[in-house]
Amino acid sequence: MTAVKLLEDKPLGPEHFANARSPRMYDFLLGGHDNYQCDREAAFAVYKIANWIKTAALINRDFALLSVETSLALGVRQFLDLGCGFPNAPNVHEISAKTHPGCPTVYVDRDPAVYAHAQFRLDESPAQTVMHADLLATEQLLTNKAVAAAFDLTKPVAVLLHDTLPWCHEDTATRNAMATLRKWMPAGSTLSITHLTDHWHGAIMPDVVSSYAGHGLRVRPRCREEIEEMFGDFTQQGPGLTATGRWHEQGRYTRHPDTHSAAFAGIAVKQTPPSATGSGRNPSHQP
Numbered sequence: 001m002t003a004v005k006l007l008e009d010k011p012l013g014p015e016h017f018a019n020a021r022s023p024r025m026y027d028f029l030l031g032g033h034d035n036y037q038c039d040r041e042a043a044f045a046v047y048k049i050a051n052w053i054k055t056a057a058l059i060n061r062d063f064a065l066l067s068v069e070t071s072l073a074l075g076v077r078q079f080l081d082l083g084c085g086f087p088n089a090p091n092v093h094e095i096s097a098k099t100h101p102g103c104p105t106v107y108v109d110r111d112p113a114v115y116a117h118a119q120f121r122l123d124e125s126p127a128q129t130v131m132h133a134d135l136l137a138t139e140q141l142l143t144n145k146a147v148a149a150a151f152d153l154t155k156p157v158a159v160l161l162h163d164t165l166p167w168c169h170e171d172t173a174t175r176n177a178m179a180t181l182r183k184w185m186p187a188g189s190t191l192s193i194t195h196l197t198d199h200w201h202g203a204i205m206p207d208v209v210s211s212y213a214g215h216g217l218r219v220r221p222r223c224r225e226e227i228e229e230m231f232g233d234f235t236q237q238g239p240g241l242t243a244t245g246r247w248h249e250q251g252r253y254t255r256h257p258d259t260h261s262a263a264f265a266g267i268a269v270k271q272t273p274p275s276a277t278g279s280g281r282n283p284s285h286q287p
């Protein structure tokens with residue numbers, strides 16, 4: 001495993017244990033142990049307003065399996081997990097390893113505790129890279145030599161952003177980061193996003209946002225159009241951009257009500273630019 005640090009560690013102060021953190025709160029909702037009292041209190045406070053929050057976390061986590069399987073079926077064999085959160089079996093490389101062992105996988109998170117846990121709890125396969133980095137410093141991240149060493153950019157890369165972008169509350173910075181990312185992705189790459197939305201819960205979402213804020217977390221639910229825009233001109237796959245739970249009706253999974261997802265999920269493919277095909281048509285559509 002390669003471990004790369006692009007962010008400075010701040011000394012752990014009292015606020016570390018007083019304010020909830022998104023990976024720890026998510027870990028609590030998934031039934032994990034990497035959380036503190038402040039994270040559990042924050043989760044309970046949101047639960048009182050939005051009792052779907054735990055189900056939504058479970059639906060989101062299960063979507064990782066569907067996402068990796070979908071990318072593998074599309075021929076993608078390299079993975080970039082942005083905002084990976086604490087290791088949680090099965091991790092992305094473990095899902096792909098079931099059918100394709102050794103797929104290069106880069107895990108990125110800005111949370112120092114996630115970075116520490118990922119280094120010590122993921123297995124030591126040389127195909128894995130763990131990075132402590134901010135995805136909003138996108139150029140710095142993508143041009144890092146560890147990323148260049150991990151990926152063959154003549155081949156597609158699956159980029160996963162599952163419940164990461166709602167924690168990027170600044171719209172312009174997020175939009176710019178997504179544009180840089182899409183440009184960097186080779187043709188045939190897949191972009192997989194899940195994102196909290198006010199689409200089904202417009203009446204209570206302001207209270208949900210306030211409750212998070214009261215526990216030190218800035219969350220930014222987005223509407224369908226804003227989430228759609230993050231995919232640029234990529235081509236949506238499967239059921240298209242829809243409630244995360246709807247993806248679960250495919251294959252062996254059970255569908256969940258849209259209101260329980262409280263999030264949109266999409267997996268979209270970057271097409272080959274017309275100039276690269278020579279004919280202005282995508283080669284996969286040629287006879």
Ligand SMILES: C[S@@+](CC[C@H](N)C(=O)[O-])C[C@H]1O[C@@H](n2cnc3c(N)ncnc32)[C@H](O)[C@@H]1O
Nearest residue numbers: 023026083084085109110111134135162164167
């Ligand atoms: C709710 S967790 C989701 C974990 C995982 N993606 C999943 O779906 O199971 C959100 C994660 O995104 C990370 N995150 C949020 N904003 C980020 C940023 N700008 N750069 C890197 N990581 C970020 C958080 O630290 C956290 O670990």
